[in-house]
Amino acid sequence: MHEEHHEVLPQHLHHFATEEQQRETGTFGMWLFLLTEIMFFGGLFFSYLLFRNWYYDAFVAASNQLSIPLGATNTAVLITSGFCMAVGVWAAEVRKQSLLVIMLILTTFFGLVFIGIKYVEYHEKWEKHHIPGAHFDVSEFVHPGDYGLKEKPLAPDMAEKTQVFFFLYFAMTGMHALHMIIGIGLLVWLILRAHRGAFSSGYVAPIENFGLYWHFVDIVWLFLFPLLYLINRHPLK
């Protein structure tokens, strides 16, 4: 019963007993890598947990500087790119080459939109002197009324702690954006290979495993968005 289907599959390497085992091993290895990524981002998330509790007022004031429409749009953009990637994996599984290429291109497009919106947000922080360091300006937090904000004014020492929030904001979203850029680079390579038909004869492992990476980066953002943008948004009493 096994012999009738005994064909040498082109991607099957000799040290694996079957192609199925090879594929499973690849998926397992990719998940192990993603676990290391969980630990990596996890350290930053822990720092966030600690400092948000220690300097809550500063975190509230700093978080309210972020734009919810831009952040929510970015969340929707990433979810859409994840959907396109998932459909791309399906296209590879059922061997629809042109659909696979289109879906990979769309995934890349939405990834680039995300990076573009991130650039707009970062630029605004640069303009307002909210990048931590020598040129950080706390006046918007000590005298919010002067800037037309309805925030509670912070004492100067607590206002300095907004730098901690912004440090974590840039570290976490910056590291996330770096992962997105690496992913976009890999996508370009996959698009070229898919266009040449590398994934149209049943060899879907690179597409599937890249999909795992892309969805993981999406999940990191799904946590970053509420934690950074939505700390305390109900109107002041």
Place this chain on the structure above:
Amino acid sequence: MSEHHEYHDPANVINPEHAEHHIVTPLQYTYVFGTLLLFTGITVLAANIDLGVFNPIIALGIASFKAVVVILFFMHVKYQSRLIKLTVGAGFFTFLALVTMTLLDYISRAWGLW
């Protein structure tokens, strides 16, 4: 033979061991997509309501639900072997252990802000 006969696979490349191999359909992906967008909207709305200490709990709860949905369906884990499911679970368990132990360290200090 392959039970997905509507997808032509003459060399049985996808399923040489005749193991269960579920192909998630674009329709299922569309449901997941809609769910994710819906809960993104809910989390933004919930952030605008004062629920006291429950605001972060709800925000994290919704984010976790979205992550689980992405993991199970977009990343296919629901249809994978026990090895993969165990690996994913072990990863999140280890992360929780690291966070808990580090928190214990900070909370039990005589100095510091706690």
